[in-house]
Amino acid sequence: MSESERDIHQLWNGQPREEHVMSIDDIRSKAVRFERALRRRSIATAALVALIILVEAWQVWRTPELLERVGDLLTIAAFVYVGYRFRGYATAQMMPAGLGLTSSIDFYRTQLARQRDLANRPWRYFAVFIPGVALSLLGGALDQSDARTAAYAAAGVVLFVTTAWWTRRGARRLQDEIDELG
Amino acid sequence: MRLRSKARDNRYAEVAAEYGAALERLARGYERDSDKRRDLLQEIHIALWRSLARFDGRCSVRTWVYRVAHNVATSRVVRARYHRPTLVASDDLESIPDSNDGEERLDRRRALDRLYELIQQLRPIDRQVMLLYLEEVDAATIAEVTGLSSVNVATKIHRIKQILRRRFHQRVTGHE
Numbered sequence: 001m002s003e004s005e006r007d008i009h010q011l012w013n014g015q016p017r018e019e020h021v022m023s024i025d026d027i028r029s030k031a032v033r034f035e036r037a038l039r040r041r042s043i044a045t046a047a048l049v050a051l052i053i054l055v056e057a058w059q060v061w062r063t064p065e066l067l068e069r070v071g072d073l074l075t076i077a078a079f080v081y082v083g084y085r086f087r088g089y090a091t092a093q094m095m096p097a098g099l100g101l102t103s104s105i106d107f108y109r110t111q112l113a114r115q116r117d118l119a120n121r122p123w124r125y126f127a128v129f130i131p132g133v134a135l136s137l138l139g140g141a142l143d144q145s146d147a148r149t150a151a152y153a154a155a156g157v158v159l160f161v162t163t164a165w166w167t168r169r170g171a172r173r174l175q176d177e178i179d180e181l182g
Numbered sequence: 183m184r185l186r187s188k189a190r191d192n193r194y195a196e197v198a199a200e201y202g203a204a205l206e207r208l209a210r211g212y213e214r215d216s217d218k219r220r221d222l223l224q225e226i227h228i229a230l231w232r233s234l235a236r237f238d239g240r241c242s243v244r245t246w247v248y249r250v251a252h253n254v255a256t257s258r259v260v261r262a263r264y265h266r267p268t269l270v271a272s273d274d275l276e277s278i279p280d281s282n283d284g285e286e287r288l289d290r291r292r293a294l295d296r297l298y299e300l301i302q303q304l305r306p307i308d309r310q311v312m313l314l315y316l317e318e319v320d321a322a323t324i325a326e327v328t329g330l331s332s333v334n335v336a337t338k339i340h341r342i343k344q345i346l347r348r349r350f351h352q353r354v355t356g357h358e
Contacts, residue, residue: 008346011293012316015210017203022224024191027231030224099253100233100246103329107253108306111260180271181307 049083063139071135078128085125105181112178120171126160194231201247204317208248211301211313212255222258229254241326248314248327256306269305293350300349311338 022030053076060072099107137153205226213219233250237243259269301312307328314324325335 031228099250104252105329108256
């Protein structure tokens with residue numbers, strides 16, 4: 001070992017400790033709190049999805065127009081589907097007990113791949129809303145002016161295309177990083 | 183069940199005593215901000231304590247501890263990737279300007295600051311190799327922890343040594 005290498009190792013290993021010592025009881029209680037926080041977050045998300053579904057259901061009951069009612073029903077189905085898909089991701093995000101069984105490169109690749117999958121398929125999440133929203137728009141258009149309906153439709157398309165482009169760009173970058181890992 | 187839990191607690195206490203200082207240094211390699219660093223360190227200790235319930239001796243305790251710690255830290259890097267500057271591979275470090283201001287000698291505090299600055303520019307896997315090298319972990323264990331081939335680890339360590347030699351050619355002097 002050269003002198004400069006020894007210097008660096010001495011420098012590294014000679015750092016003073018900050019001594020953030022946690023007792024086993026602290027760790028146990030923090031682990032419990034962490035799991036509770038994750039559960040609370042899942043419950044809050046589920047409650048939000050349920051609220052949206054209730055609002056949509058109320059619109060189904062309230063709207064006289066058949067096309068709009070069918071559109072709202074399809075939107076409810078889309079929310080249920082997306083909620084189910086994201087539930088899978090949220091569950092997998094909990095701290096796995098097997099961290100010590102996975103090499104760093106495999107773990108890193110898995111993390112990047114998961115983010116890429118989330119970003120890479122915006123259609124999977126957005127496309128399911130298209131039939132419901134389209135029918136609702138069509139139903140609503142019967143009562144409104146053509147210009148207003150066209151403006152809503154154009155705004156929707158722009159938002160949809162921009163979001164899809166942005167997320168796919170992120171996914172491509174993640175894929176490049178995964179490829180570099182070999 | 184209670185016996186298993188007690189065994190895990192005992193094993194964790196041994197691990198924390200042996201690797202506590204190394205884990206602190208590792209956390210500094212990932213987080214400069216002291217509050218975030220404390221959070222990360224706590225997260226690592228909790229993950230370690232939880233993971234030890236599944237430790238079955240398939241690898242050494244050292245490999246296990248470093249895998250858990252680096253994997254927890256890496257998940258933070260991935261989560262924060264949109265808010266942080268672009269990270270580079272160790273091969274690309276040469277293209278980044280050195281903050282060396284031409285001094286003959288470096289005091290320990292400044293030398294450490296420069297070292298952490300260097301570490302935190304690295305992508306997770308390169309960062310792990312560098313941190314493990316600094317901890318004087320042997321190449322075979324680094325390969326086991328990271329999952330890189332021995333040849334790849336040797337190449338990365340060679341590169342890291344060159345970079346450190348070039349950037350820390352001055353003698354490090356004095357105390358904290």
